[in-house]
Amino acid sequence: MNGGRTGRPADRPTVGITAAVETISYGPWRDVQAAITSLAYTEAVLRAGGRPVLLVPNRPDAENPEEALASLDALIISGGAGDLDPALYGEEPHPETKSVNPERDAYELALVRAAREAGLPTLGVCRGMQVVNLAYGGTLHQHLPDVVGHEKHRKRGTFTDHEVSVSEGSLAARATGADSGTEAVKSCHHQGVREVGEGLEATARATLDSVVEAVEDASHPFMLGVLWHPEEDERSRLIGSLVKSTQNSTREV
Structure with missing residues (x-):
């Protein structure tokens, strides 16, 4: 399945970025649902020579994700403030599990599963990494502080800086350029991988507590x-590596 692509890389690869669904206020609109994403994603794609497009969660595309991916050369499952529904992995909500959006969950899980089948280059970021893990049958820790005993992965309203140890020879190592085996990263999350999904491998862990920080197929x-x-992080090579990977991508026709 190539969705109309010929297999020839585009001059400017089209990179779909999933939108977060948040309640916002602006102008005359108060407390309305909006599909948004940080411009940092689009700027990173543009710097890498790609064409960013926003993907808004909707039921028809969740039911037929192949059409949603048809015009894309790569996919980013973005982060966001909302947590994934723990019912997806058979649990009741933790008191700290907030802002669950089943429609977004279903949409992004469908996109990842279709991208897996199609061989479409895909990067999951923060919440998006958790989506990738669930799409492969994995599970999550709903509140990491209960597990690791600290809040160093998240500060309210800002990003934290820490290091991750990256497995030598992994895609994570190649995509980040982590030649030294470690990478300085910015994070803001309170959930994380508990069981790694079948077909995935954990290839980066936080140096401070060994929390899984990257999974790959x-x-x-x-x-x-x-x-x-x-x-x-403008120094990060990750999104640039995703865009570059489209030059060598072989999708199922």
């Missing part, structure tokens, strides 16, 4: 999820 041209926010 070695059988896929580029299926990578990271728990940090590369779009917030």
